[in-house]
Amino acid sequence: MLHITCNAPLKPLNTMGIDGTADALVEWGSASDLHTFFTDPAYESISHGTIKAIGQGSNLLFTVYRYEGAILRCTDTTIETIAEDENTATVRVHAGCVLDNLAKQMCDKALWGTENLSLIPGTVAGATVQNVGAYGAEIGTMVKAVHCYDRQEKREVILSHDDMAYGYRDSALKHEPLKNRLIVVATDIVLSKKPCPKLSYGNLHRTLSHLGDHITPLDVREEVIRTRRGKLPEVTETGSAGSFFKNPVVSPRAHRQVIEAATNMGIDTSTMPAHETITPNGEPGIKLSAAWLIDKSGWKGYRRWNVGTWPTQPLVLVNLTGYAAGIEITALARDIIADVRAKWGITLTPEVEYL
Numbered sequence: 001m002l003h004i005t006c007n008a009p010l011k012p013l014n015t016m017g018i019d020g021t022a023d024a025l026v027e028w029g030s031a032s033d034l035h036t037f038f039t040d041p042a043y044e045s046i047s048h049g050t051i052k053a054i055g056q057g058s059n060l061l062f063t064v065y066r067y068e069g070a071i072l073r074c075t076d077t078t079i080e081t082i083a084e085d086e087n088t089a090t091v092r093v094h095a096g097c098v099l100d101n102l103a104k105q106m107c108d109k110a111l112w113g114t115e116n117l118s119l120i121p122g123t124v125a126g127a128t129v130q131n132v133g134a135y136g137a138e139i140g141t142m143v144k145a146v147h148c149y150d151r152q153e154k155r156e157v158i159l160s161h162d163d164m165a166y167g168y169r170d171s172a173l174k175h176e177p178l179k180n181r182l183i184v185v186a187t188d189i190v191l192s193k194k195p196c197p198k199l200s201y202g203n204l205h206r207t208l209s210h211l212g213d214h215i216t217p218l219d220v221r222e223e224v225i226r227t228r229r230g231k232l233p234e235v236t237e238t239g240s241a242g243s244f245f246k247n248p249v250v251s252p253r254a255h256r257q258v259i260e261a262a263t264n265m266g267i268d269t270s271t272m273p274a275h276e277t278i279t280p281n282g283e284p285g286i287k288l289s290a291a292w293l294i295d296k297s298g299w300k301g302y303r304r305w306n307v308g309t310w311p312t313q314p315l316v317l318v319n320l321t322g323y324a325a326g327i328e329i330t331a332l333a334r335d336i337i338a339d340v341r342a343k344w345g346i347t348l349t350p351e352v353e354y355l
């Protein structure tokens with residue numbers, strides 16, 4: 001069912017809790033609703049030619065008080081099993097389904113894959129676009145196909161796993177020519193019936209290895225939830241969009257320069273997180289921790305008017321009072337970027353999308 005609200009309040013549409021108004025909120029349930037909307041002569045006057053598909057707005061920052069365009073949000077939360085064999089189950093998850101609800105249902109069925117992603121806010125559509133990840137798992141590795149509506153061609157299309165070109169918090173849907181053109185309607189996700197716990201990140205190994213072969217997805221989910229609750233703000237209490245910056249991937253030389261700078265500042269680098277990886281150009285790189293760089297630059301627990309960084313996780317910028325404007329957050333982000341660049345020679349890039 002298509003439902004259109006003009007002058008829709010923004011606050012319920014983003015977890016950062018930024019207030020404002022959108023020209024229109026278009027709630028849709030199916031690809032045929034989208035087709036009706038995009039082929040209706042009223043489309044231009046409702047959207048002014050600008051649309052943004054969102055999930056729970058948990059990775060977005062509204063930087064303007066009035067969003068001049070139409071926000072599209074899916075209301076279909078269905079999860080259906082579409083194929084099954086001895087080793088796997090494939091589920092089709094509609095765009096509006098909350099990722100944590102999917103994780104809960106899959107863990108309840110003893111299916112492996114989504115347990116490490118428990119409690120990440122947002123919808124499965126948002127996760128599909130962002131390639132969300134946590135504790136060594138990424139949703140992209142489980143995605144088999146993505147069903148979309150192409151608003152340019154005005155027809156449904158299916159993208160394969162390879163078409164999605166998944167990378168670190170990245171997919172083809174975040175880039176031209178597909179960005180804001182394809183709207184995710186449903187995602188096919190393959191889960192394993194055979195145990196495949198991923199325990200190498202955080203304290204999962206320490207707390208769960210004693211379970212040995214008896215470990216279940218639910219055990220992992222519960223531990224992930226416990227750990228996340230202790231570290232991150234509850235979005236219903238404090239506005240945030242999760243990690244505000246991406247972890248930078250730098251050359252081995254830049255990594256050495258960070259160590260040198262830290263040593264000159266008398267900072268112990270023995271516990272500095274650094275993981276070997278490959279850069280998008282195919283060269284060897286080192287993934288550093290943006291949180292470590294921000295923390296060691298002195299921003300942990302920083303407060304300024306309505307905004308600040310979260311005391312236990314400085315990578316998370318927060319709307320402390322609930323009254324912050326988007327530009328207060330962007331100003332804080334700009335100051336952090338400039339300070340980290342001055343101290344470490346590394347330019348942080350926002351993971352959060354500015355609108």
Ligand SMILES: Cc1cc2nc3c(=O)[nH]c(=O)nc-3n(C[C@H](O)[C@H](O)[C@H](O)COP(=O)(O)OP(=O)(O)OC[C@H]3O[C@@H](n4cnc5c(N)ncnc54)[C@H](O)[C@@H]3O)c2cc1C
Binds near residue numbers: 129185233241
């Ligand atoms: C407290 C907190 C903790 C977080 N922890 C993590 C974490 O551990 N790991 C992690 O990866 N992320 C994390 N995040 C970030 C966020 O939860 C994810 O990026 C999530 O996938 C966003 O989903 P969403 O539905 O809210 O998408 P939105 O924020 O609404 O949108 C994100 C992007 O997806 C696009 N999009 C959404 N729906 C559609 C659709 N139907 N069709 C086409 N495009 C669409 C939007 O246009 C936008 O570009 C966290 C956020 C918060 C607030």
